[in-house]
Amino acid sequence: MRILIIGGGVCGLSTYLALCKHLPKNQNHSLVIYEAHDLAPYVKAVADNQDGHPPEPTGKAAQNETNIAAPGKVDDEQPAAFTPEIIGSAIGIMYNGLKVLSRIASPGPSGLTESQAPDIQSGRNAGFSELMADVLRAGHPITTWNMSAARGWKLIEVSMRPSSMRSKSTKDSDQLQRGVTGIMISRQEFWQTLLTEVVRVATSDYGWGGVGQVLKQGRVTQVDWAEQDLDSSTAASTQSEVVFVTFEDGRCEAADLVIGADGVRSTVRKAMFERWQSPTDKMSKPSISRRAEVPDYISPRYEGLKTGKMGIVFGANGFFGYGYSSSLHRDFPGRPTLDNVPSLVEPGTTAVWWSTFASTVENPYPVSDPQQNGKRPRPWDFDRIAALAALLQRHRGWNNPAIQAILDYLESRPEAVEGFYPTWTAPLLPTWHIGPVLLVGDASHALQPSSGQGTSQALEDAEALAICLSHYYRPLSSPVTDDEVWRMQTEKALKSFEKVRMPRVREQYDRSQRMGGMKGNMSVVTEMMMYGAVKLMGILGRLFGGDKALDGLLAYDLPSEVLKVLEVEEAADRNS
Ligand SMILES: Cc1cc2nc3c(=O)[nH]c(=O)nc-3n(C[C@H](O)[C@H](O)[C@H](O)COP(=O)(O)OP(=O)(O)OC[C@H]3O[C@@H](n4cnc5c(N)ncnc54)[C@H](O)[C@@H]3O)c2cc1C
Numbered sequence: 001m002r003i004l005i006i007g008g009g010v011c012g013l014s015t016y017l018a019l020c021k022h023l024p025k026n027q028n029h030s031l032v033i034y035e036a037h038d039l040a041p042y043v044k045a046v047a048d049n050q051d052g053h054p055p056e057p058t059g060k061a062a063q064n065e066t067n068i069a070a071p072g073k074v075d076d077e078q079p080a081a082f083t084p085e086i087i088g089s090a091i092g093i094m095y096n097g098l099k100v101l102s103r104i105a106s107p108g109p110s111g112l113t114e115s116q117a118p119d120i121q122s123g124r125n126a127g128f129s130e131l132m133a134d135v136l137r138a139g140h141p142i143t144t145w146n147m148s149a150a151r152g153w154k155l156i157e158v159s160m161r162p163s164s165m166r167s168k169s170t171k172d173s174d175q176l177q178r179g180v181t182g183i184m185i186s187r188q189e190f191w192q193t194l195l196t197e198v199v200r201v202a203t204s205d206y207g208w209g210g211v212g213q214v215l216k217q218g219r220v221t222q223v224d225w226a227e228q229d230l231d232s233s234t235a236a237s238t239q240s241e242v243v244f245v246t247f248e249d250g251r252c253e254a255a256d257l258v259i260g261a262d263g264v265r266s267t268v269r270k271a272m273f274e275r276w277q278s279p280t281d282k283m284s285k286p287s288i289s290r291r292a293e294v295p296d297y298i299s300p301r302y303e304g305l306k307t308g309k310m311g312i313v314f315g316a317n318g319f320f321g322y323g324y325s326s327s328l329h330r331d332f333p334g335r336p337t338l339d340n341v342p343s344l345v346e347p348g349t350t351a352v353w354w355s356t357f358a359s360t361v362e363n364p365y366p367v368s369d370p371q372q373n374g375k376r377p378r379p380w381d382f383d384r385i386a387a388l389a390a391l392l393q394r395h396r397g398w399n400n401p402a403i404q405a406i407l408d409y410l411e412s413r414p415e416a417v418e419g420f421y422p423t424w425t426a427p428l429l430p431t432w433h434i435g436p437v438l439l440v441g442d443a444s445h446a447l448q449p450s451s452g453q454g455t456s457q458a459l460e461d462a463e464a465l466a467i468c469l470s471h472y473y474r475p476l477s478s479p480v481t482d483d484e485v486w487r488m489q490t491e492k493a494l495k496s497f498e499k500v501r502m503p504r505v506r507e508q509y510d511r512s513q514r515m516g517g518m519k520g521n522m523s524v525v526t527e528m529m530m531y532g533a534v535k536l537m538g539i540l541g542r543l544f545g546g547d548k549a550l551d552g553l554l555a556y557d558l559p560s561e562v563l564k565v566l567e568v569e570e571a572a573d574r575n576s
Pocket of ligand 1: 006007008009010011012034035036037090091092093187196218219220221262263264265266267424440441443447451452453454455456457458502
């Protein structure tokens with residue numbers, strides 16, 4: 001099978017890793033990642049780094065050195081915010097995402113076989129993954145969300161540890177010392193650790209092809225199918241064919257399977273939905289809604305914020321989050337694993353914050369000069385100075401020393417506004433695949449960034465897809481099996497993938513919508529009711545052994561859930 005992954009962001013890179021892990025090695029597959037931006041400088045930096053680990057964080061200065069535009073100095077073609085390296089500032093990877101990472105990581109250079117690969121659920125071989133070690137070195141472990149009110153009241157502490165890992169007899173403070181259940185990490189560093197792993201894998205026997213064959217530059221402009229019948233009630237193709245992918249420079253490539261991991265403004269998604277007129281017309285034309293959030297790198301010691309904690313502060317006019325995103329000791333002795341790294345480590349020099357608020361218009365801070373010296377404003381342009389003024393007004397009255405320290409910092413360093421990013425979310429889609437073209441990650445479900453699940457869900461997509469494809473491909477053999485059988489098996493795998501992933505993502509979507517709903521401008525009564533609801537959540541959680549929904553999110557056993565769906569699908573196939 002010739003498989004093209006469009007987009008070399010978090011989801012594209014991890015999909016490659018998961019496929020290398022799961023696809024039967026005796027089959028003749030070709031896996032290529034096409035990324036719109038030139039990854040050569042990053043690949044070279046990885047290759048030049050003799051110890052085989054990601055290069056030290058480059059920061060914005062180095063981004064300029066490698067000709068990646070810094071925010072505010074973007075070219076007209078593509079906003080800097082969409083380059084794989086610098087979109088966003090920091091991301092949270094929760095326990096469910098970390099578990100996927102540890103499973104899709106390569107066995108490492110120590111000559112381990114595939115069956116000896118790390119598995120954090122059992123703790124087996126967890127010490128041997130270079131990818132996990134790099135992630136743990138780069139980020140800051142998060143064990144707890146501290147929720148409080150803008151009026152200065154403490155509300156609840158939410159443990160990021162699944163309840164099965166909490167012991168009632170042990171004091172919380174003791175438990176926090178053991179193991180890592182969540183990570184806050186610079187988005188740039190996480191992307192670099194994944195890229196480093198892809199380079200490691202592509203150059204080993206474990207992967208397919210060398211780096212040059214796997215990572216290619218190319219901006220996709222169109223995706224075409226040969227004529228086929230589309231059943232508009234299910235959106236499944238009744239006949240699937242080879243897919244043709246066209247690039248900006250006019251090149252065209254044929255593929256048996258195209259995986260669109262090209263982010264929230266996905267070209268692959270556009271091509272899919274242009275072809276298919278769903279009965280629910282509104283859903284078939286997904287609109288991108290814009291929200292204004294303003295994260296940034298800053299490096300004060302947040303007053304009152306202990307290590308290992310994220311602060312989430314609720315107020316009548318929005319909410320505000322903050323936490324550390326790196327650790328002081330980047331070098332742990334030996335090989336750090338999720339189990340042996342202490343979860344309480346000194347914070348490093350970077351941290352992240354964000355402010356979420358309600359807006360009745362798509363862009364609350366339009367650029368003041370709409371013509372921009374003759375240039376039309378782009379959808380991602382906004383007036384950063386106006387955004388800063390509104391931010392100060394919104395949160396200055398909040399009784400929280402950490403928030404006030406952040407606002408002081410921003411006021412004293414106006415250039416920090418360059419680090420502000422608007423963020424986008426997208427409504428849920430009615431289908432994620434049409435024929436042999438599939439959407440994954442933000443291309444199919446851009447969740448609210450404050451849900452803390454965007455990256456973890458992208459990682460879950462990668463692993464679930466690889467398990468589904470390998471399940472249906474395993475009985476086949478390249479020269480013997482007819483092309484049509486490969487296509488039928490691909491269709492079954494993609495259907496199973498949707499069956500397991502769509503309800504799971506829907507849960508996270510609903511959860512993030514509920515959380516987002518708490519950001520409106522409220523009366524005092526509604527504000528008090530919100531605090532009461534948050535407190536009640538904490539009390540019920542303690543009484544009944546943890547927030548059930550959160551537990552279902554964190555302790556999710558993805559491989560078992562996928563296998564359950566595959567069994568049901570196989571049984572249905574046999575009976576039909
Ligand atoms: C400010 C911000 C904060 C966030 N915070 C969190 C958080 O705390 N926790 C969390 O889990 N998630 C968070 N997220 C979301 C998270 O970053 C994404 O959900 C995750 O990175 C999904 O990755 P992706 O690979 O699907 O998309 P992307 O990372 O957007 O990658 C898409 C890739 O495709 C490439 N591409 C685009 N178009 C084309 C084309 N036509 N041809 C070829 N290549 C193309 C792009 O250059 C890019 O490299 C945040 C996002 C933002 C913006």
